[in-house]
Amino acid sequence: MHKIFIKLLATLLLSLAAATPACAVDEDGYDLWLRYRPLERAAQARLQPQARTLVLAGKPSPTTQAALKELQRGLQGMLGSAPAVSATIQDGSLVLATPAMLPELATASSPLRAELTALGSEGYLLRKTRLQGHHVTLIAANSDIGLLYGAFAWLRAAVIGAQPEAASAPKLQLRLLNHWDNLDRTVERGYAGASIWDWWALPDITDRRYVDYARANASLGINGTVLNNVNSKPEVLTAAFIAKAAAVADVLRPYGIKVYLSARFSTPLELKETDTADPLSPAVQAWWRNKADEIYRAIPDFGGFLVKANSEGQPGPQDYHRTHADGANMLAAAVVPHKGIVMWRAFVYAHGDDKGTDRAKQAYDEFTPLDGKFAANVMVQVKNGAIDFQPREPFHPLFGGMPKTPLLMEFQITKEYLGFSTDLAYLGTMFEETLHSDTKRAPQGLTVAQVIEGKALPEAARQAGLTGMAGVANIGSDRNWTGHHFDQANWYAFGRLAWDPQASARAIAVEWAAQTFSADARVTAPVVDIMMMSRETVVDYMTPLGLHHMMGTGHHHGPAPWVDNLERPDWNPVYYHRAARDGIGFDRTASGTNALAQYAPEIARQYADPRTTPTQLLLWFHHLPWDYAMPSGRTLWAELLHRYDTGVRGARELQSRWMALRPMIDERRHDEVAQRLRRQVANAELWRNACIAYFQSINGLPLPPGVTPPPKPLDYYKAIQVPYAPGRG
Template identity: 35%
Template sequence: MIFVYLFLSLLAAVATAEDGSRAWLRYAPVPQADNYRSHPSSIIALNSTKSSPVYTAGQELQHGIKGIFGKQLGINGTSNSRPAIIVGTVDAYRKAYGNFDEADGLEEDGFFLSTEGDNVVIVGQNERGALYGAFDYLSRLAQAKFSTVSYVSNPHAPIRWVNQWDNMDGSIERGYAGPSIFFQNGFVVTNTTRVAEYARLLASIRINGIVINNVNANVTLLSSRNMDGLGRLADAMRPYGVQLGISLNFASPQTFGGLSTFDPLDPAVDAWWANITDQIYTRVPDMAGYLVKANSEGQPGPLTYNRTLADGANMFARATKPHGGIVMFRAFVYDNHINETNWKNDRANAAVDFFKDLDGKFDDNVVVQIKYGPIDFQVREPASPLFSTLRKTNTAIELQVTQEYLGQQCHLVYLAPLWKEILEFDMKADDRPSKVKDIISGERFSRPIGGFAAVVNVGTNATWLGSHLAMSNLYAYGIMAWDPAAQSEEVLGSWIRLTFGFNRDVMDTITDMSMKSWPAYENYSGNLGIQTLTDILYTHFGPNPASQDGNGWGQWTRADSFSIGMDRTVKNGTGNAGQYSPAVAQVYENINTTPDNLLLWFHHVNYTQRLKSGKTAIQHFYDAHYEGAATAQTFVKQWESLQGKIDAERYEHVLFRQTYQAGHSLVWRDSINQFYYNLSQIPDEAKRVGNHPYRIEAEKMALSGYRTYAVNPFHTASGYTAIVTTSNSTVGTATANVTFASGTYDVAVNYYDLIGGKARYELSLNNRTIGQWTGDLEDKLGHAPSIYLDGHSATRITFRGVEVNKGDILKIVGKPDGIEPAPIDYISFLPPGVAD
């Protein structure tokens, strides 16, 4: 019997390995499940139509109860059997059981949940609300929250959408988790299984709409075959209450429809869009509506014909209104060829400049979709002043779950605290409380609709986002879109319990890592409000502060040898501070009242400017980058403490990414600090910048088959130089004598992993192999890769606990492959506890 018990335990342990596809809907057995007050004997779903979210709710309840309690419940129609879980709409419940007084408190999509009587009662204002209530009940059970409850839950705003930037060829712009689940080879996919699974995930966090294609839209989506495909996708998502929407290319009447113009005031263009819209709604009667990006980053729009943005938006509004559709019109409108020599020019002013005179001129089914800050999903921005500028226009906030500028799911960055700061920010319009969350809901300015949109970009990767921990951001987005009052750490706690279980060490460790992650990333990627100092001209992934300036994109830092930052004051600068209400503008106009974390956003200062901490701006830069990278190192050890407490598959997957982040954070730290040291010539008071006593620079080793290579940007290589093989078929060897004292070291190799090749490496001491590896991160990480030696491709591998004797011969052999010439930057010999 003991053998059988051990065998079954081992089998169960093996079975618990997970690939992340179930996300937070695992419905795993919970501790002390027997403490639940009673087990209902059946499920009563008050709608048997399979496309109904109420029918789906019954199926979900059956699945969840079986997973959590191991009990199979039958599903019935109307019944008086007790105890039961009853789920349905207000109308269906009244028809079956009589009066329902709680209905008066329900708003659209809202639900009532009660476990007080013999029955569990879940009643939605509509069918979608009933499904949300079922998911909420199951979430409570899955978190072992067995207390008796009775409450109404209503959404903060009616629009809770996600945007996918999927392309017709199956690629995803700013997607880091594999190809599209919606498109392949120019057409809508035939198999919609994965689409339905995604809709289920979205419904569980109360998302009610999804725009499935890139805002840089392809006109071929409007072909007859693809419109038929839209119907197929909508059918797959309808049982989960997730409505389909699409992005449109403004020039479609001309480039696709054969008209001579796409002028929104031309009657032929107006009629063309009305006809196309009718065709789509014939296939998708409940389509949510359209998303439009116009006159931004080279996209066509109404300004081509000297029409207003409102003229363009209202054209689509007229087409969708008979069908009950919404037009989300992006406020991301700016000129990407701005003249940098004019110090009054400022991309941050663009949204208000373009939209302020249009307030009140948009139709009631138009919603202006505003990015949370004035630039573009940076690690820190002030709330967009457009939120308080538009008083007579519906608005929605645009957030980004996919970490475009924030580590692309290869760096842990829990985003809920960032979003929370923006949503809670008081714009003080008319000196009245005007929090962003209350503006976008429509409450503050009495608008009929508004809400949330988030760019998500899930792909075919089993983890959905390419990273298990990144899924906390999708979960948090849904929860906070429903209730912005939710606290970031509490939301995180729910996600951890649902995703990883109840182990206290797991809970505490992931909470600590996640809550430290945004401050850490901000510290080593761009602080004091300078924006994320990534390469804005290429992949948006690794460091390249110089790329911000010297171009027309307007993400300028205006850094020179003496000073840094944008002067956005009214008195001397671009006037951006004056776009806010007087009470807010007064704070940002004054350097003494501007928070330090936005100092360089609003003010151009000398590197020696003293902060409120007493440090100079440049010393803060140095210190922050070291502190942020040091925090990233601790994430590895913290995660390693969870070995055996999380299934091996997910443990190894996360460990790999945390190890990568630890190495790449050092690339960021050294690159940014070296750049600003070279620019300012002001030394680091701690003498760390440019001083690396544990390194052996590859270019200083004896080389055979290798040659030196000047890396560009220069600061993305230690000593500005790396080595590459002399040809793409030559094996390179680099050797050196170890000059460090004998002892035990962690030996780290910094190298470059380019897409287009998979070089192989071998590291040895006195011909004793220490490690071998392949440059294949492009197959493992999902970030936007690089074909160059730069801050995107720079990475590190570490071999721990290596016994080293002074005088040992260090040798590294690189075998190039494809375009990858086995590039190496340096080798570090790190004593215990040293992070280079």
């Protein structure tokens, strides 16, 4: 009997082990999506025959050595042993080759020749094929950096259990992170610790973290990084800091990542090396040419400058009665001999200007008259929406308004207005929403993704190939890089969409979840479901129905719809929601500010009528009475309350779904996410209660049956302070 019991117990334990994904030892998140944990035996059996040896068909370079090292690292983690690097192709080899390394790939008889030709300088090809009479797995590309991208793609496929058969090339030339990192290592709107750039230690001491940063970015195809804050300091262009930037560039270069710097427009004046910063001054032009020469001597592949000018008090060409084009073209002339570029931000609103009726209109009004007047190596960098990285905005009208100018998309990866690194919000859905928006502009109704891919540009500009996407980084010195483990997914989603702006946010979420937690569908499916509902949940409890900019003053955390005492009207939340006895919302139709006129006529006609305006943008474009009849059958007031309650329920649902995954996630990461989700529920309840209390104080309406009143009076919520909030810079 005892033996039978032992046998039954053993059988039960084996069945439980088979039914439940094995939880690894506690992880701290440092490895991001490049974890390379051991595969199950069946997966190992499928993978091992593809990589018995590693073969680099040609002479190694720092980039191909990085590719080989990554493949060895990945296979060591997944299989328990790393294959040897061989000079000889044999059956079961994993071969890295370009046509220059392996001439048979370039012969007319090669079935891969046409595919490789179509992949350009950065694309890659993954194929099971025959080379020199042997059955091999081939990673092919036209360049060393293509081989590195292909190596990461092959490893990604191996981790998630996909077939290593793919051909892929980036649709955008520039795929950039913008670090809002200051020289004292604070990070403006950063919520994951201090800057990873240790300016004090550089250039003599370079942190190993820089290599891991480069690996993570290269795995996504990110090929550029702006090291410093757009609110730049003149010191960053001095010799001492150029040397520091050069040391970072040396580390990143093998991974295909160029460094860029944010330049303060008035730098020569503030360094007292000129007596003006006028872009038409010969002395100023000469100073910038000389400075560019100095930078390129230190960093031969320096990417160029990012500039924030005449916005929020930053100096710019308008200080001298010049245009944005005058300023950008002056800098462009300085870097063009070195094949550098200038990225000129379109986020502009004049500091101290209280005359405007709608801040959302200013960028369009200032930049569209300059369409076609920028130098060929200038890109205008446009935020996804016309206000400022809100939880939801309609796409920026500039994406349909500058057909002659290369436009660089600017997304915010860090969550300045979405709960910092506390609230879980997968931004892939937000990025996708913007990129897939139809501008309704000629020639064929281009989406925003197609606009930034250059489809609207004249032929000469298309041939120049200046296309790109930038993301304000959420990276910091926290051990897991991003504060919240799920915020790693926003970095990942940005990189994958920068490679292919028409990719699916859900498919990207599946990739990330499989690599970050487990490829087992019992883990991946519920994690992806959490991700896909998260951002809409945050919108519901923060800014439903198109409301926007209702966050706390300065730190941008928590609700403060009542603020009305700031220096200029458009810094106040009341400016945006315009709640009054007669209704709520911002009228941007012809009867209001007419911001709708900045969109294509078809969109303007549709959105001019609240009945045909998408519900999620209703109060962005319309000021409506509280009793306006919504499609749901509720009044606007009841619908608003319903959305707040839906957001709170959604936050609780995120929490409960995550708790159900406890047996399948390592204890440390599960607990760290669970703590944040508990706080997110509290944040959602605060937003709901504070906003309802405030709006009810304005409209004097009763709460509909079934709606729970806020537990505290309005004055309680107004009195909440958030001192020393992170991310202030």
